[in-house]
Amino acid sequence: MPPKKAAAKPNVSAEELLGHYREMLLIRRFEEKAGQLYGMGLIGGFCHLYIGQEAVVVGLEAAAEEGDKRVTSYRDHGHMLACGMDPKGIMAELTGREGGFSKGKGGSMHMFSKEKHFYGGHGIVGAQVPLGAGLAFSDKYKGNDRVTFTYFGDGAANQGQVYETYNMAELWDLPVVFVIENNGYAMGTSVVRSTKSPSLWERGAAYGIEGEEVDGMDVLAVKAAGERAVAHCRAGKGPYILEVKTYRYRGHSMSDPAKYRTREEVQKMRDERDPIEQVRDMLLTGKHATEDDLKAIDKEIKAIVNDAAEFSKESPEPALEELWTDIYAEVEA
Ligand SMILES: Cc1ncc(C[n+]2csc(CCOP(=O)(O)OP(=O)(O)O)c2C)c(N)n1
Ligand SMILES: [Mg+2]
Numbered sequence: 004m005p006p007k008k009a010a011a012k013p014n015v016s017a018e019e020l021l022g023h024y025r026e027m028l029l030i031r032r033f034e035e036k037a038g039q040l041y042g043m044g045l046i047g048g049f050c051h052l053y054i055g056q057e058a059v060v061v062g063l064e065a066a067a068e069e070g071d072k073r074v075t076s077y078r079d080h081g082h083m084l085a086c087g088m089d090p091k092g093i094m095a096e097l098t099g100r101e102g103g104f105s106k107g108k109g110g111s112m113h114m115f116s117k118e119k120h121f122y123g124g125h126g127i128v129g130a131q132v133p134l135g136a137g138l139a140f141s142d143k144y145k146g147n148d149r150v151t152f153t154y155f156g157d158g159a160a161n162q163g164q165v166y167e168t169y170n171m172a173e174l175w176d177l178p179v180v181f182v183i184e185n186n187g188y189a190m191g192t193s194v195v196r197s198t199k200s201p202s203l204w205e206r207g208a209a210y211g212i213e214g215e216e217v218d219g220m221d222v223l224a225v226k227a228a229g230e231r232a233v234a235h236c237r238a239g240k241g242p243y244i245l246e247v248k249t250y251r252y253r254g255h256s257m258s259d260p261a262k263y264r265t266r267e268e269v270q271k272m273r274d275e276r277d278p279i280e281q282v283r284d285m286l287l288t289g290k291h292a293t294e295d296d297l298k299a300i301d302k303e304i305k306a307i308v309n310d311a312a313e314f315s316k317e318s319p320e321p322a323l324e325e326l327w328t329d330i331y332a333e334v335e336a
Pocket of ligand 1: 156157158160
C-alpha cells in the first residue's frame with residue numbers, strides 16, 4: 004500500500020505565513036490601485052508595476068535585519084512596501100504630491116528613505132548595481148555587520164557595469180547580495196532571445212562569486228535562500244548572487260503592446276504558480292487560518308490601500324519654489 008500523503012504542513016509558524024500573506028497582498032493591492040490611478044490620469048510619467056513578483060521582496064526582507072540596505076531599479080514599489088515605507092508616502096509620490104517620499108519631485112522611479120535604508124528607485128538600467136556595491140563598501144569600511152541587497156533584472160544582467168561591480172565586490176569581499184530578478188523579459192525581449200547562457204547567476208563563478216537559482220514564486224524558498232546569502236555576507240565571505248526566477252503579470256510599464264508573449268502564458272503562470280495563492284493554500288490546508296481570517300486580512304489591506312489613494316489625491320502639489328530645493332545636499336565631513 005502506498006504511504007498516505009501527508010497534509011501540506013510547512014515548517015513555518017502560522018504567524019510567519021500570515022505575515023508573508025499580508026505583505027504580498029499589500030503589494031498586489033497597492034499595485035492594482037496604482038494601475039487604476041494611472042488610468043484615471045492621476046499618475047504621470049513612467050510607472051512599472053510589480054504584480055506577480057511579490058514573493059521576491061517579501062521573502063528577502065524576511066531574511067534581512069534592521070540596518071540592512073536595499074537598492075533597486077524603477078520597478079520599485081514592492082521593495083519600498085516590503086521594507087516598511089508608508090504606503091501613503093509612496094502613493095503620494097506616484098501622484099506627484101507634497102506628501103510623497105521625494106516631496107512629489109521624484110515620481111514612481113525615484114524614491115528614497117534613509118530611515119528604512121532604501122536607496123532608490125533608479126531609472127537607468129543597471130546603474131543601481133555599482134551603487135549597491137558602494138553602499139556595501141561603506142558598511143565594510145565602517146566595520147559594521149550590515150548587508151546590502153542590490154536588485155536588478157535579467158536585462159540589466161547583460162550590462163558591463165554589473166561585471167565590473169562583481170569584480171570589485173569579490174576582490175574586496177563586500178557584503179552585498181546581488182539579486183537578479185529574472186522575470187523572463189526585458190521590456191519586450193525574452194531572456195532566451197537576449198542571452199545564450201541559460202543561467203545568469205553562474206556568471207559569478209568567473210569572478211569567484213558563489214550563488215544559486217531560486218524559485219521566486221515560492222516565498223519560503225526565497226526566504227531560505229536569502230538567509231544563506233545573508234549568512235555568507237555577514238561571515239565576511241564577500242558577495243553572493245541569487246538568481247530569482249519570477250514573472251511579471253502586467254506589461255513592462257503602463258504602455259506595453261504585449262505582443263511578445265501570449266495571454267495563455269500569463270494565465271498559466273497566474274493559475275499554477277501565483278505566490279499569494281500558494282501561501283493561501285498552505286494557510287488553509289495547514290489549518291493555520293480560515294476563509295474568514297483571510298477575508299478579514301483582505302479587508303484590512305484594502306483599507307490601507309484606499310487610505311493611501313485618498314492621501315495621494317488630497318496632498319497638495321508641490322509649490323513652484325520647490326523647483327529650487329533639494330538639488331544639493333550638505334554632506335557631513
Ligand atoms: C541604460 C538604459 N538602457 C535602456 C533603458 C530602457 N529600458 C528601461 S527598462 C528596460 C528593460 C530592463 O529589463 P530588466 O532588467 O529585465 O528589468 P525588468 O523591467 O524586467 O524589471 C530597458 C531596456 C534604460 N532605462 N536604461
Ligand atoms: Mg526582466
